Structures are given as C-alpha cells and as structure tokens.
Amino acid sequence: MATNTDAAGGASDSIATAPRKQPLSRRLWDNRYLILLFLPGMLYFLVFRYVPIYGLVIAFKDYNFSEGIMGSPWIGLEVFKEMFASHGFWEVFKNTLVISALQFVTGFPAPIIFALLLNEIASLRPKKIFQTISYLPHFVSWVILAGLFTQFLSPSTGPINILIQAMGGKPIYFMADPQWFIFILVVTEVWKSIGWGSIIYLAAISGIDAEMYEAASIDGAGRWVKMKSITLPSLAPVITIMLILAIGKLVNDNFDQIFNMYNPAVYRVSDVMSTYLYRKGLEDMEYSLATAVGLFKNVIAFAMVIGANALAKRINDSGIW
Amino acid sequence: MGIVKARLGASGANPAFNILNYAFMLLMSVTTLYPFVFLITSSLSGLDMTLGGFSLLPRDFTFTNYQKVFRNPAIATGYYNTILRTAIGTSLSLLVTFCLAWPLAKKAFPGRNAWTALIVFTMFxxxxxIPAYILVRQLHLIDTVWALVLPELVTAYNFVIVRNYMQTIPSSMEESAKMDGANDIVILFRIILPVCKPIIATIALWVAVWHWNAWFDSMIYVTKASGQVVQLVMRRIVLEGSDQLTQMMAEAQRQGMVIAPEGLKAATIMVTTIPILCVYPFIQKYFVKGVMMGSLKG
Structure with a gap:
C-alpha cells in the first residue's frame, strides 16, 4: 500500500517543480479547474499503469508477499538465468513464435483481401449485409467461442465431423491432435478478426478520390489494373501502420484464445508465454519468474514496434509517431 | 471501385468475377453464421443434435435446456455481477476519460505534451x-467490484480518440461561456459534452462490451463463487465441466426429462451470448465509427 502511494506522489511532485517559461504559479492558478478535471485520470494512470511498470523490478528480486516489492531482497539476474536455463521457457517461446507467425501470415493479409473484394460488390445493400455479418465474431468473447468451437468440432457430436463421416472419412480430433489444434487456432483467429480488421482498410478505400478511378477507366484500365495501381498504393500508409502494430503482437500471444481452447493433450505445442506466465505466477506463486517472463516479452514487443516504426519511416515516411 | 461505379451510374463489370465474388461473400457469411446457428439449434434440442446425421433443425424441439439453465442460481448471480460491473465500469470510465481528455485537448494546459506522452506510452x-495482480492485492481490492472496474478504467486508446475529437471543437464555443463567467468544469459538462454525443456513444458501447465479455479479471481477482461474472460461470460449466453441469443433468433426470449434455452446454453458452447477438447489429456502427476515428491519427 505504502509503496504505491509513494510512487504516485513522487511522480506528481516532479512535474510540479519542472521548469516553465511563464510564472508557473500563475499558469497553475489560471488552469485550476482544468487541473481538477485532469487529476483523477492522471492519478489513475500513475497508480494502475505506472505502478505495475515499477513493479517489474521484482523480476530482479526474490519477491515474497510479506516483504512487499520494496522489502524483498535484490538478486540481480538470478531469475533470468534460471528462466533462460529452463527447458520449459524455450519451449513456450518457440510455441509462441510458431503460433504467432502462422496467425500473422494468414491474419494480416486476410482483412486486406476481404476489404478489396467487398469493395467490388457494387450494390450497397448486400455489401452492407455482408459487412455487418462479418463483424459478428468480433463482439463475442473467446470464452464463448472456445465453448462454441469445442462443441462444433467435437469428434462425436460436432457437425463438421458428422459431415466428414458422412463422406466416408474418419472423425478428426481437432482439439486434441497437436497439428490440427494449431490449424484450428489459426483458422479461428482469422475467422474472428477478418471482418473487423477490414474496417480500417474499407475506410481508407472510401477516402480514395473517385476521379482517379474515372481517369483510369477512360484510359481503359480494367479492374485488376485499378486495384494494383490505385487502390493498393493508396492503402500503403494504412497497411504500414497496421503492419507495425501487428509486428509488436508477434510475441504478445493471444492469451484469451489459447487459454480457453487448449487442453493437456495439446500443451506440448500450444503452451505459450502468456499461459506459461499465468501458471507460473498465479498457480505456482513464482511471482519473480513469471514477472521476468512478462518483462522479457514486453521488452521484445516494444523493441519490435520501435524498430518497425523506424524502418517504416525510413522506407516510406509513414510511421505511427 | 465497385462502389464508385455504382455512384457514377456506370456498369459493365466482368460478370464472371462478380458471380464468383458474390459466391465468396455468401460462403464467408455462412461460415461466420453457421457455428452460431448450430449453437442455437443445439440449445433447443432435447436429443443430441447430430444423432442420426447432419441436421439444420433442432432434434426433439424443447425449451428444457433453457429452463434448467435459467433455474441455475449460479447463472443468475453471474448475470447480476456482470451487469453490476458493466454499469459501474462504463459510467466511471466515461467520466474519468472525458475529464482527462478535455484539459489535455487544450494547448495552454501546463505540461500537456509530457502528460500525453506518458499516457500514450502505456499503449506500447x-x-x-503479475505486477498488476500484486497491485490489486495490495490495494485490498480482491473480492470487490473495484478489482474489475479500476485496473482498466481508462485506456490510452480511448483517451487519444476522445482527445482528438475534442481538439476539433472550435474554441469559439467555450469563449462565449467564459465571458459569462463559467469555469472550465461547467464548460465541459454544459457545452463540450453535449457536442461530444457521438463519441460518448462510441466509447460507452466499447467499454460496455469489453466489460460484458471480460472474464479473466474475475477469475484472478474474485475468489468467492458468488462474486464471479456470467462469462466465468459459463466457462466453469462448459469448459471445465464443473459439478454444475452434472447437477443440472441429475435434476433433469429426477424429473423424468431427457436432455443431452451438449444441449445443456449450448443453452448455457447461448444465455451469455444472446445479449450480444441481439444488440450487435444496432451498436456496430458506433464501433466502426470509433475505429475510423482512431485511424485518423494512427
């Protein structure tokens, strides 16, 4: 308790004393009502966003609850040494990269293709209907979808396997066979996000100047040429931004999806960093180790976003900041 | 391009491509909807849905599954907890987000850029x-609704969207109020927020759906069974196959009813999904608007 208020208080003191070009007391007084509005929100960010960031220090400590974050003894890089030496860590790291990479190569282009195709539907009403239907899975949580797909893909009572058997095939244990399970993780992720992900591209397409298409039509350009030489280049900045954000997610696996769908039969391939972190931290109470795993993951994700952004800026001057 | 042509009244596109494209879109829609259709028919079936082959209609149509699920007190408590957190969480989140965004939308606010950077950093x-869990424990929020409301109260993303929107409001609007001696708090609530109605709707729905779907925080921050949200209750019944399921089955059997566990599970999933299925066609446009506002600034 004490540590939290200290950290929050310390941070707000430091801005109060920061140098300003005009007399600070005057500016603060003029803005007193605005400051009043600003305080609860900023206090929230300091306590619930920055105190946990400060809490990452327990990755370098032998944390125990009674002594708290401040009181627990420093142990340097011991936890990281233990983490890097353990077989379990590298296995979940590998699983994370494999699943994320597969979800990225399918899930990233899918909404772009969907947006391009949807845009080719000329009549507005069917277009709107297709679009609205495609958003549905976005609103449904992975807990529900996990329950749904477990039933849907069941080898004995799921309709997919009934169809497979009706066609003379053998039932497939989608959720219990490691290879099939990875396939299901990839397919359901695309299924859930394709419609929602397309919004941003559709918005960008609708912003393209119609005269460009007219001019191209007059020049005799077909559908394919227009898509290649007008639509896609116009989408490039949006695609770049989405790409930067997606790259950061490569190590941030989809906890909600995997945690709700996996089971002991497929742990070997689907135990990922976040599920490992959860079990180590909140089930085995190895707080320091779990925090170290989380820190490792967050630092890599952060570095990748920064790197991708810098690269994008150098290539076509369209980063996120 | 298709839409542009429609607007210009032009036609004559490649018919083969159009047929294929429509077919693809139909297939996509069926793929999206069919799992939900299966869930609905399964929840209305007295017998195992797939007994005796593939079917699009319920087998042995019945409401028994829903009866059992609605009579289960755990579901009712779960619903209460979900509604409670959604109501408190959404209203508080709106209040704090808009109060924070307004000062930081104003150029003259001291330290504006530094504060904004501090907030945006938390996006990345x-x-x-684990540190979040330790914080919630140390603040003694475990087993209270605040553990579900406070940790995600304001997101940097929502903050940026609201602030960007507020920056587009012409300053002349507040100047006349200032002349009349209104202070900044009065101005925010009387003049600025009424202009912000569309963005309020977007953020409110966004946060409300997030709360409705949230389950993990309830799992780690709430230890009492009576404090858990409906999504988690559903998870226990469907994914973990808790005694709730066996109890409901046993009760049905005592009353001489025949029900399949699949049907009962499907009804349990449906009960938590129905609200979303019913409201999403009406709220999706606000969601879409929010995504586009977010994309303006990137």
Missing part, C-alpha cells in the same frame, strides 16, 4: 499480469 508497454 505495460507491467503485465
């Missing part, structure tokens, strides 16, 4: 699961 870096 966080303490993660």
């Amino acid at each position: 870096f966080s303490g993660g699961m």
Whole structure:
C-alpha cells in the first residue's frame, strides 16, 4: 500500500517543480479547474499503469508477499538465468513464435483481401449485409467461442465431423491432435478478426478520390489494373501502420484464445508465454519468474514496434509517431 | 471501385468475377453464421443434435435446456455481477476519460505534451499480469467490484480518440461561456459534452462490451463463487465441466426429462451470448465509427 502511494506522489511532485517559461504559479492558478478535471485520470494512470511498470523490478528480486516489492531482497539476474536455463521457457517461446507467425501470415493479409473484394460488390445493400455479418465474431468473447468451437468440432457430436463421416472419412480430433489444434487456432483467429480488421482498410478505400478511378477507366484500365495501381498504393500508409502494430503482437500471444481452447493433450505445442506466465505466477506463486517472463516479452514487443516504426519511416515516411 | 461505379451510374463489370465474388461473400457469411446457428439449434434440442446425421433443425424441439439453465442460481448471480460491473465500469470510465481528455485537448494546459506522452506510452508497454495482480492485492481490492472496474478504467486508446475529437471543437464555443463567467468544469459538462454525443456513444458501447465479455479479471481477482461474472460461470460449466453441469443433468433426470449434455452446454453458452447477438447489429456502427476515428491519427 505504502509503496504505491509513494510512487504516485513522487511522480506528481516532479512535474510540479519542472521548469516553465511563464510564472508557473500563475499558469497553475489560471488552469485550476482544468487541473481538477485532469487529476483523477492522471492519478489513475500513475497508480494502475505506472505502478505495475515499477513493479517489474521484482523480476530482479526474490519477491515474497510479506516483504512487499520494496522489502524483498535484490538478486540481480538470478531469475533470468534460471528462466533462460529452463527447458520449459524455450519451449513456450518457440510455441509462441510458431503460433504467432502462422496467425500473422494468414491474419494480416486476410482483412486486406476481404476489404478489396467487398469493395467490388457494387450494390450497397448486400455489401452492407455482408459487412455487418462479418463483424459478428468480433463482439463475442473467446470464452464463448472456445465453448462454441469445442462443441462444433467435437469428434462425436460436432457437425463438421458428422459431415466428414458422412463422406466416408474418419472423425478428426481437432482439439486434441497437436497439428490440427494449431490449424484450428489459426483458422479461428482469422475467422474472428477478418471482418473487423477490414474496417480500417474499407475506410481508407472510401477516402480514395473517385476521379482517379474515372481517369483510369477512360484510359481503359480494367479492374485488376485499378486495384494494383490505385487502390493498393493508396492503402500503403494504412497497411504500414497496421503492419507495425501487428509486428509488436508477434510475441504478445493471444492469451484469451489459447487459454480457453487448449487442453493437456495439446500443451506440448500450444503452451505459450502468456499461459506459461499465468501458471507460473498465479498457480505456482513464482511471482519473480513469471514477472521476468512478462518483462522479457514486453521488452521484445516494444523493441519490435520501435524498430518497425523506424524502418517504416525510413522506407516510406509513414510511421505511427 | 465497385462502389464508385455504382455512384457514377456506370456498369459493365466482368460478370464472371462478380458471380464468383458474390459466391465468396455468401460462403464467408455462412461460415461466420453457421457455428452460431448450430449453437442455437443445439440449445433447443432435447436429443443430441447430430444423432442420426447432419441436421439444420433442432432434434426433439424443447425449451428444457433453457429452463434448467435459467433455474441455475449460479447463472443468475453471474448475470447480476456482470451487469453490476458493466454499469459501474462504463459510467466511471466515461467520466474519468472525458475529464482527462478535455484539459489535455487544450494547448495552454501546463505540461500537456509530457502528460500525453506518458499516457500514450502505456499503449506500447505495460507491467503485465503479475505486477498488476500484486497491485490489486495490495490495494485490498480482491473480492470487490473495484478489482474489475479500476485496473482498466481508462485506456490510452480511448483517451487519444476522445482527445482528438475534442481538439476539433472550435474554441469559439467555450469563449462565449467564459465571458459569462463559467469555469472550465461547467464548460465541459454544459457545452463540450453535449457536442461530444457521438463519441460518448462510441466509447460507452466499447467499454460496455469489453466489460460484458471480460472474464479473466474475475477469475484472478474474485475468489468467492458468488462474486464471479456470467462469462466465468459459463466457462466453469462448459469448459471445465464443473459439478454444475452434472447437477443440472441429475435434476433433469429426477424429473423424468431427457436432455443431452451438449444441449445443456449450448443453452448455457447461448444465455451469455444472446445479449450480444441481439444488440450487435444496432451498436456496430458506433464501433466502426470509433475505429475510423482512431485511424485518423494512427
């Protein structure tokens, strides 16, 4: 308790004393009502966003609850040494990269293709209907979808396997066979996000100047040429931004999806960093180790976003900041 | 391009491509909807849905599954907890987000850029699961609704969207109020917020759906069974196959009813999904608007 208020208080003191070009007391007084509005929100960010960031220090400590974050003894890089030496860590790291990479190569282009195709539907009403239907899975949580797909893909009572058997095939244990399970993780992720992900591209397409298409039509350009030489280049900045954000997610696996769908039969391939972190931290109470795993993951994700952004800026001057 | 042509009244597109494209879109829609259709028919079936082959209609149509699920007190308590957290969480989140965004939308606010950077940074870096859990425990929020409301109260993303929107409001609007001696708080609530109605709707729905779907925080921050949200209750019944399921089955059997566990599970999933299925066609446009506002600034 004490540590939290200290950290929050310390941070707000430091801005109060920061140098300003005009007399600070005057500016603060003029803005007193605005400051009043600003305080609860900023206090929230300091306590619930920055105190946990400060809490990452327990990755370098032998944390125990009674002594708290401040009181627990420093142990340097011991936890990281233990983490890097353990077989379990590298296995979940590998699983994370494999699943994320597969979800990225399918899930990233899918909404772009969907947006391009949807845009080719000329009549507005069917277009709107297709679009609205495609958003549905976005609103449904992975807990529900996990329950749904477990039933849907069941080898004995799921309709997919009934169809497979009706066609003379053998039932497939989608959720219990490691290879099939990875396939299901990839397919359901695309299924859930394709419609929602397309919004941003559709918005960008609708912003393209119609005269460009007219001019191209007059020049005799077909559908394919227009898509290649007008639509896609116009989408490039949006695609770049989405790409930067997606790259950061490569190590941030989809906890909600995997945690709700996996089971002991497929742990070997689907135990990922976040599920490992959860079990180590909140089930085995190895707080320091779990925090170290989380820190490792967050630092890599952060570095990748920064790197991708810098690269994008150098290539076509369209980063996120 | 298709839409542009429609607007210009032009036609004559490649018919083969159009047929294929429509077919693809139909297939996509069926693929999206069919799992939900299966869930609905399964929840209305007295017998195992797939007994005796593939079917699009319920087998042995019945409401028994729903009866059993609605009579289960755990579901009712779960619903209460979900509604409670959604109501408190959404209203508080709106209040704090808009109050924070207004000062930081104004150029003259001291330290504006530094504060904004501090907030935006949290979009890309966080303490993660364990430090957040330790914080919630140390603040003694465990087993209270605040553990579900406070940790995600304001997101940097929502903040940026609201602030960007507020920056487009012409300053002349507040100047006349200032002449009349109104202070900044009065101006925010009387003049600025009424202009912000569309963005309020977007953020409110966004936060409300997030709360409705949230389950993990309830799992780690709430230890009492009576405090858990409906999504988690559903998870226990369907994914973990808790005694709730066997109890409901046993009760049905005592009353001489025949029900399949699949049907009962499907009804349990449906009960938590129905509200979303019913409201999403009406709220999706606000969601879409929010995504587009977010994309303006990137």
